[in-house]
Amino acid sequence: MRVKAAVLHQSGGHKRPYKDSKPLQIEEIILEKPGKEEVIVQIKAAGLCHSDLSVIDGNRIRPMPMVLGHEASGIIVELGEDVKGFEVGDHVVFAFLPSCGHCDYCMSGRPALCDTGAKANNEGMLLNGDRKIKNENGEEYFHHLGVSGFAEYTVASVYSLVKIEKEYPFEVAALFGCAVMTGMGAVVHTAKLTAGESLLVVGLGGVGLSAVLGAKAAGASQIIAADVSDSKLVVAKEFGATDIINSGEECAMDKLKQRITRGGVDKSVEFAGAMAALDFAFNATKKGGVTVTGALPHPDARLSLNPLTLVGQEKSLKGCYLGSCVPAIDIPNFLALYRNGNLPVDKLITHRLKLEDINEGFDRLASGEAIRQVIVFD
Numbered sequence: 328m329r330v331k332a333a334v335l336h337q338s339g340g341h342k343r344p345y346k347d348s349k350p351l352q353i354e355e356i357i358l359e360k361p362g363k364e365e366v367i368v369q370i371k372a373a374g375l376c377h378s379d380l381s382v383i384d385g386n387r388i389r390p391m392p393m394v395l396g397h398e399a400s401g402i403i404v405e406l407g408e409d410v411k412g413f414e415v416g417d418h419v420v421f422a423f424l425p426s427c428g429h430c431d432y433c434m435s436g437r438p439a440l441c442d443t444g445a446k447a448n449n450e451g452m453l454l455n456g457d458r459k460i461k462n463e464n465g466e467e468y469f470h471h472l473g474v475s476g477f478a479e480y481t482v483a484s485v486y487s488l489v490k491i492e493k494e495y496p497f498e499v500a501a502l503f504g505c506a507v508m509t510g511m512g513a514v515v516h517t518a519k520l521t522a523g524e525s526l527l528v529v530g531l532g533g534v535g536l537s538a539v540l541g542a543k544a545a546g547a548s549q550i551i552a553a554d555v556s557d558s559k560l561v562v563a564k565e566f567g568a569t570d571i572i573n574s575g576e577e578c579a580m581d582k583l584k585q586r587i588t589r590g591g592v593d594k595s596v597e598f599a600g601a602m603a604a605l606d607f608a609f610n611a612t613k614k615g616g617v618t619v620t621g622a623l624p625h626p627d628a629r630l631s632l633n634p635l636t637l638v639g640q641e642k643s644l645k646g647c648y649l650g651s652c653v654p655a656i657d658i659p660n661f662l663a664l665y666r667n668g669n670l671p672v673d674k675l676i677t678h679r680l681k682l683e684d685i686n687e688g689f690d691r692l693a694s695g696e697a698i699r700q701v702i703v704f705d
């Protein structure tokens with residue numbers, strides 16, 4: 328099957344603006360037939376996430392060439408062998424980490440740590456270790472996190488898919504595959520926020536703002552939103568933050584501890600990707616506080632932390648991948664919160680794009696001008 332896709336041939340080394348250097352090339356690619364427990368999905372919507380940008384700018388090393396995109400929704404159009412639980416016509420959201428179902432982590436209910444899924448993702452393969460994308464010269468391309476959503480169609484393992492009700496708009500549903508699952512999951516699963524607790528969210532992109540909405544839905548007593556961009560702070564207020572703070576300003580920590588709270592927050596989540604942001608999130612928690620980091624900084628980044636604060640103040644620092652979610656359970660549950668009006672994540676969408684405009688989209692994401700931009704396919 329021949330389809331149009333956005334292909335990255337080189338990670339890093341692209342000058343901005345990307346609209347001129349065009350790191351993503353729109354090409355016709357060839358999709359092979361789906362194999363055992365694989366399907367073809369017609370992509371209907373795909374969001375632009377900072378984790379795609381990190382592959383483009385070289386902060387996250389992946390094998391090349393790769394069809395990018397990992398936050399997507401679509402319709403199943405063809406089944407491979409032995410597919411159970413899915414049919415042609417089903418609407419699906421992609422989880423950006425497939426889960427094998429039988430490694431120790433999957434067996435203990437933590438598919439976000441699936442060994443087989445992580446290996447496949449790191450190698451740019453589908454869950455079974457295969458590749459199903461090539462160009463017209465026969466050169467094989469890599470899959471991005473088992474999704475490769477910046478394409479008209481893709482081949483995916485069924486273990487990357489979550490079936491959803493047909494009532495949801497595709498462009499909203501796509502966000503649940505990454506931004507919403509991660510931001511909401513960080514709050515309710517990793518931080519385990521309970522009603523009445525206070526939360527600080529540092530880094531107000533699509534993921535951080537999903538955490539703001541998640542905290543509101545979970546009944547946080549106070550939601551403090553922090554960023555170094557004042558325009559993001561204004562948006563966070565509209566999303567339900569009770570207080571905002573520019574964490575780049577001098578005295579920001581004093582302001583948070585003395586004026587906004589009485590000595591700090593119960594919990595904090597960080598989705599900025601900068602060490603200064605994580606430092607701010609950790610220092611802002613009070614004794615016994617829990618800090619969750621879900622951003623993906625450069626692999627060489629190192630945190631400087633006084634371990635005594637972990638001991639004497641019983642603070643903790645936790646990592647969060649995939650929102651510590653079980654996608655097959657959490658995505659339908661979080662979607663139901665959206666349907667009930669308790670998780671209005673459609674507000675995250677600032678731009679709708681055509682595939683051809685993807686490089687301009689990444690310029691807007693890099694400059695902080697956009698929150699979630701979604702490529703909408705006809």
Ligand SMILES: NC(=O)c1ccc[n+]([C@@H]2O[C@H](COP(=O)([O-])OP(=O)(O)OC[C@H]3O[C@@H](n4cnc5c(N)ncnc54)[C@H](O)[C@@H]3O)[C@@H](O)[C@H]2O)c1
Pocket residue numbers: 375376377378381505506509529530531532533534535553554555556559574575598599600601602603604621622623624647648649650692695697698
């Ligand atoms: N853990 C996961 O499973 C997972 C999933 C998706 C995304 N991510 C990561 O989460 C991060 C956020 O993704 P996004 O798409 O929302 O990104 P984004 O670019 O839309 O938002 C990042 C925000 O952080 C702010 N920021 C940058 N430096 C800061 C600093 N020093 N202090 C405070 N704020 C700062 C920016 O102004 C921006 O508003 C990225 O690192 C991404 O790779 C992780």
Ligand SMILES: [Zn+2]
Pocket residue numbers: 376377378379397398505506
């Ligand atoms: Zn993402």
Ligand SMILES: [Zn+2]
Pocket residue numbers: 426427428429430431432433434438440441442443444
């Ligand atoms: Zn597994």
